Amino acid sequence: MRHRARITGLVFLAIVILLNLPLSVSMRLKAGAHDNVAPFQNMVSFIMNKWRANMQVLIDARGVVAERKKMQEEVADLKHKVKAMESLELDNDALRKQLEFKKRQEMKMILCEVIMRGDMSGWWQTVTLNRGTDDGVFSDMAVVTVDGLIGRTTAVSRHTAEVLLVTDPNCKVACRLARAGVFGIVSGQGIRASGVDRSLEMFYGPQPFYMDYISKGQDVYEGDDVVTSGLGGVYPKGLLIGKVARIEEHSSRLYYVADVLPVANIASLKYAFVVQKVE
């Protein structure tokens, strides 16, 4: 009986210690745990990708010949376009030199594979990437796909990086409307009932972002591009976030708010780039 009471006391003491651990210690513990689980996650991710690829080959087997012909045509077309762009690039360089314009910022991208979606408890919208501090990834770096911004790194271990997605309500991004130059804050709204009828809340899907604090007196239209403003220091300037879907006046009548449709397909992420800012 005494032994049991002692164990019970020790358990509660351990819980109290865990609840009061300094952030740096808990981050280090978590980083170690993520590093240890990463090989399993890599393995599962590898198997799943192989499985998907094989299934896709089987599904597409019939259309392979037609697909090949189409791709050859596309390659030829793209070669022409590249040639045309090379000449444009040369023109551009010449103009830049004439204007004595220098690039103030360069971005270096680190290609990463998504090895896990979501966290254990599912309260946050995150993905885990297979690159960590050993590969030059650190916390608070922007993460993008070829389409646009998807989030920022939060907890980074030696071999993994956790990314808080822009769809998460806890993620806020300083942004700007590319055409009008108006600033605002974009935040995720998590997931919600899709469709018009909000009473059917069983069917959930990603929700558009919410852009807040858009100053009045500016011409803002639906379809305007929303890009990162570069303010705040986490996200480099000019990364595409989405397009304005709907704009309306805030209930306080002090500023506009807008729904922004994301451009990156966050639902089916396989690869992402971590943006290293080089000054």
Place this chain on the structure above:
Amino acid sequence: MGWLVMTFVLLCAAIVQSLLPSFICLGQSRPPLLLAVVLYYALRREDDITLVAGLQAGFFQDILDKGPLGYSALIFCIIGWTAGRFRRVVVVESLITQVFFGFIAGGVVVLGGYLMLRGTEFTGCRPSWVLVKMFGVSILSMICTPVVFLMISKLDRLLGNIEVKEEDILDDFEYGS
């Protein structure tokens, strides 16, 4: 030996849970294997073992999660301790018991987690989403709890951690012959 088996089972459950996909339509929840393991020890063992199982399970969940450390440990210990109060009044081997405890515990974990996270920087989600999440985790927990119970009891029998009743041996013999 029993402690080692428990730690091993919890470690495996944590790794498998982290690898399983989450279901958006069920509030972005994963099958709560760690919770099922805690329930197994709560309904099969004494309180001290249950609390240690809850602490370990919570620690594994928190350490692989984005949230603060200790939250899941506290919730799992409370759930385990509460479930342990019913140990002597329910038929643990019954599928209905396992499904019922899985369902209730799943909902309580989400509700407890939400209430605790509200006090942090977590800016959270709508109450309707929390309800969907509660329902989702309850459903998943209801499904995975009997499976986890079956697997751990098989492992425990194999390693001699639980006594095999005479009638079970006779049943096996009859099935075998």
